[in-house]
Amino acid sequence: MNREIAVVAFAQTDHRRTSEELSEVEMLMPVLHQVLAQTGLKTSDIGFTCSGSSDYLAGRAFSFTLALDGVGAWPPISESHVEMDGAWALYEAWTKLLTGDADTALVYSYGKSSPGPLRDVLTRQLDPYYLAPLWPDAVALAALQARALMDAGHTDEPALAAVAARSRGDAEANPHAQLRGPVPHGEYVVHPLRTGDCPPLGDGAAAVLLAAGERARELCERPAWIRGVDHRIEAHSLGVRDLTDSPSARLAAERAGAFERPVDTAELHAPFTSQEVVLRRALRLGDDVRVNPSGGALAANPVMAAGLIRVGEAAARIHRGDCDRALAHATSGPCLQQNLVAVLEGDPR
Amino acid sequence: MPDVLKAPLVVEFPFTRSLGPVQSAFLTGLRERVVLGVRTGDGRTLVPPVEYDPVTAQEIRDLVEVAPTGTVTTWAWNPAPRRDQPLATAFAWVLVRLDGADTALLHALDAPGPDAVRTGMRVRVRWAAERVGAITDIACFEPYHDAPAATAAAGAPRHDGVFDDPVTGITAAARLDYTYSPGRAQTGYLNALTEHRNVGERCPSCRKVYVPPRGACPTCGVATSEQVDVGPHGTVTTFCIVNIKAKNLDIDVPYVYAHIALDGADLALHGRIGGIPYDQVRMGLRVEPVWTPGARHPDHYRPTGEPDAHYDTYRELL
Numbered sequence: 001m002n003r004e005i006a007v008v009a010f011a012q013t014d015h016r017r018t019s020e021e022l023s024e025v026e027m028l029m030p031v032l033h034q035v036l037a038q039t040g041l042k043t044s045d046i047g048f049t050c051s052g053s054s055d056y057l058a059g060r061a062f063s064f065t066l067a068l069d070g071v072g073a074w075p076p077i078s079e080s081h082v083e084m085d086g087a088w089a090l091y092e093a094w095t096k097l098l099t100g101d102a103d104t105a106l107v108y109s110y111g112k113s114s115p116g117p118l119r120d121v122l123t124r125q126l127d128p129y130y131l132a133p134l135w136p137d138a139v140a141l142a143a144l145q146a147r148a149l150m151d152a153g154h155t156d157e158p159a160l161a162a163v164a165a166r167s168r169g170d171a172e173a174n175p176h177a178q179l180r181g182p183v184p185h186g187e188y189v190v191h192p193l194r195t196g197d198c199p200p201l202g203d204g205a206a207a208v209l210l211a212a213g214e215r216a217r218e219l220c221e222r223p224a225w226i227r228g229v230d231h232r233i234e235a236h237s238l239g240v241r242d243l244t245d246s247p248s249a250r251l252a253a254e255r256a257g258a259f260e261r262p263v264d265t266a267e268l269h270a271p272f273t274s275q276e277v278v279l280r281r282a283l284r285l286g287d288d289v290r291v292n293p294s295g296g297a298l299a300a301n302p303v304m305a306a307g308l309i310r311v312g313e314a315a316a317r318i319h320r321g322d323c324d325r326a327l328a329h330a331t332s333g334p335c336l337q338q339n340l341v342a343v344l345e346g347d348p349r
Numbered sequence: 350m351p352d353v354l355k356a357p358l359v360v361e362f363p364f365t366r367s368l369g370p371v372q373s374a375f376l377t378g379l380r381e382r383v384v385l386g387v388r389t390g391d392g393r394t395l396v397p398p399v400e401y402d403p404v405t406a407q408e409i410r411d412l413v414e415v416a417p418t419g420t421v422t423t424w425a426w427n428p429a430p431r432r433d434q435p436l437a438t439a440f441a442w443v444l445v446r447l448d449g450a451d452t453a454l455l456h457a458l459d460a461p462g463p464d465a466v467r468t469g470m471r472v473r474v475r476w477a478a479e480r481v482g483a484i485t486d487i488a489c490f491e492p493y494h495d496a497p498a499a500t501a502a503a504g505a506p507r508h509d510g511v512f513d514d515p516v517t518g519i520t521a522a523a524r525l526d527y528t529y530s531p532g533r534a535q536t537g538y539l540n541a542l543t544e545h546r547n548v549g550e551r552c553p554s555c556r557k558v559y560v561p562p563r564g565a566c567p568t569c570g571v572a573t574s575e576q577v578d579v580g581p582h583g584t585v586t587t588f589c590i591v592n593i594k595a596k597n598l599d600i601d602v603p604y605v606y607a608h609i610a611l612d613g614a615d616l617a618l619h620g621r622i623g624g625i626p627y628d629q630v631r632m633g634l635r636v637e638p639v640w641t642p643g644a645r646h647p648d649h650y651r652p653t654g655e656p657d658a659h660y661d662t663y664r665e666l667l
Contacts, residue, residue, distance in 0.1 A: 072570020
C-alpha cells in the first residue's frame with residue numbers, strides 16, 4: 001500500500017537541567033496538548049499512539065504506563081511503546097499508518113536524566129559480559145571514537161570546538177534549548193573531549209503528530225511528507241567496528257532515499273561534536289547543507305527524546321517554509337551504534 | 350509551590366547470566382591467564398570472542414589462543430574514574446588488538462598520564478590477583494616495551510577451550526543511585542499525609558477525584574489541579590485474605606488487604622484492614638485510618654462501627 005504520511009505537528013518542552021518539581025507525566029502533558037491544539041484533534045480522534053522512553057533514566061519502573069495518563073487512554077486506545085528514542089516510536093507509527101490501519105498517529109517521548117547518574121546509567125545498555133562490568137561511560141566511549149577520528153586525520157580539537165560553538169550559536173534562535181550562546185569549551189571530561197564537546201544533561205519531552213494523505217493536508221498548511229525512514233544497527237562489540245565511519249547511518253540514509261536528491265537541511269542527532277564529523281562524512285553532507293539549525297543535541301539532549309526532536313525540528317522548518325527537503329537522523333547506543341534516517345519534504349512552493 | 354520533596358532511591362540488581370560455550374571458554378581462560386579468541390568464517394580472529402559470526406550469523410566454535418600482549422588502536426584519558434570503573438586513579442580507556450587477534454578489546458590502561466599514551470603503543474595484560482572467570486580478571490593493561498610476538502604473523506595456535514571446573518555463568522552486580530522526586534501532585538498528597546489528611550485531585554473535565562493523585566486524569570488526559578480533601582472514612586470495595594507471610598514484614602497472617610474507597614474519592618486505594626477478625630471483613634465495611642506516630646502513611650484501616658455501605662454506593666468504584 002502506497003500512502004503518503006506526513007508530520008503535521010510538533011511540540012517540545014523547554015529543556016532544563018532538572019524538572020524535579022514535575023513528575024514525568026506532568027512534564028509530558030503540555031506537549032501532548034500542544035500538538036493536539038495545533039491540529040484541533042482530540043485524543044479520541046487519534047488512530048494510533050506510540051511512545052519512546054527508558055525507565056532506567058529516572059529509575060522508575062513502568063514509568064511509561066504512568067505517562068499514558070497524560071494521553072487519556074480510556075476507553076482503551078491503540079497504543080505501543082518502545083524502550084528507545086522516540087524516533088523509533090515514530091518509525092513504528094509510520095509503519096502502522098502505511099498499513100492503512102490508522103490515519104493519524106500521536107508519537108511522543110520523554111526523558112528525565114536529572115534524577116540519576118546518566119553516565120553510569122547508560123553503561124547498563126552495553127554487552128553485559130565483556131563491557132558492562134567495566135562501567136565504560138558514554139563520554140569515555142565517545143572519546144575513544146574522537147581519538148580514532150583524530151588519528152585518522154578527519155578532525156582535531158579546534159574543529160570540534162568550532163562544531164560546539166556553531167551549535168550553541170544557532171541555538172540562540174531556539175527558545176527551547178538548554179545551552180545557547182557562547183559556552184566555555186572547558187576542561188577535558190575524558191581526553192580528547194572537553195565539556196564543550198559533550199551535550200548538556202537535562203530533562204525534556206517532545207511530541208509529533210503524523211497523518212496520512214488528505215488528512216494531513218486538512219490538519220497542516222504545509223505538511224512535512226515523510227519520503228522514507230530506515231534504521232540500521234552495527235555490531236555491539238566496539239572492537240569490531242571502524243569507529244571513524246558509520247556504515248549503518250549511510251545505509252539507513254540510502255534506504256530512506258536521502259541520496260536520490262540533495263537535502264537543504266539536516267538535523268543530526270550527534271550528542272558529541274566528534275559524532276557530527278562522522279555523520280557528515282557518512283551521510284555525504286556538503287557545506288551547502290544547513291546542519292542543525294536548532295543547535296542539535298549539543299544544545300539540548302533529553303535522552304530518549306533528542307532523536308524525535310530532530311525529526312520534529314526538520315518538520316517544523318518545512319511547516320514554516322524555511323526548508324523544502326530535510327534529512328533527520330537519530331542515534332542510539334554507544335558511538336553511533338544504531339542509526340535512523342528520515343527524509344522529509346514539503347510540497348513545491 | 351512548596352519545597353520539592355526528594356528522597357534517595359537505590360536500584361540494585363545482581364543479574365545472574367549463563368554463558369554460551371565460547372564465552373565460557375574465554376572467561377574460564379582469563380581465570381587461568383589464557384586469552385582465547387574465536388575464528389570466523391572469513392578467517393578473522395575475534396577477541397573478545399562471540400558465539401555467532403558477526404557477518405554470517407553462523408555458530409562459531411574454533412578457538413585459538415592469542416597473546417597477552419597487544420597494540421592500542423585508540424585511547425581516551427579518564428582523569429576522574431567513576432565508582433565501579435577498573436582503576437581508582439586516573440587511567441586511559443583503550444581498545445587493544447592483542448597479538449594474534451583481528452579485533453580489539455576494551456579495557457583500562459594504567460599509565461602515568463595522557464602524555465604516556467598513544468595509538469600504536471605496545472601493552473600487556475596485568476592479571477588480577479584473584480580471578481573468578483570474568484572480564485575483570487584482567488585488572489588492566491600496562492605499557493610494555495617489546496616487538497609484537499611471533500604469533501601475530503604465524504597465526505594464533507588452536508585451543509580446545511577445555512579447562513577444569515569451567516565457568517558457566519556470571520553474576521553481574523549493578524547499583525545505580527537516584528534522587529527520587531515525586532512531582533507536583535504527589536508532593537501535595539505526601540505533604541497532606543504528614544498532617545494525617547488524605548487529599549485527592551479533581552479532574553476539571555469529568556469531575557472525578559483521584560486518590561492518590563498522579564497529576565493527570567487517565568480518562569481525559571488533562572491535568573488535575575483542584576485539591577480535594579477525602580475521607581477520613583471509607584468503604585471496603587473488595588478485599589483478599591493474605592496467608593503467606595512476606596519477607597521482612599512484621600504482620601501475622603492471615604490478614605486482610607483491601608481496596609478502600611475513601612469518602613469523596615472516585616478511585617479506591619489499598620490498605621490493610623485490622624481491628625476485626627480476618628474472616629469478618631466484608632464488602633461494604635466502613636473503615637477509618639489508624640495512624641502510628643511518625644508514620645507517613647496510615648498503618649492500617651479499622652472498622653468505624655457505622656452500618657455497612659449499600660452496594661450501589663460503591664459499585665462504580667470496584
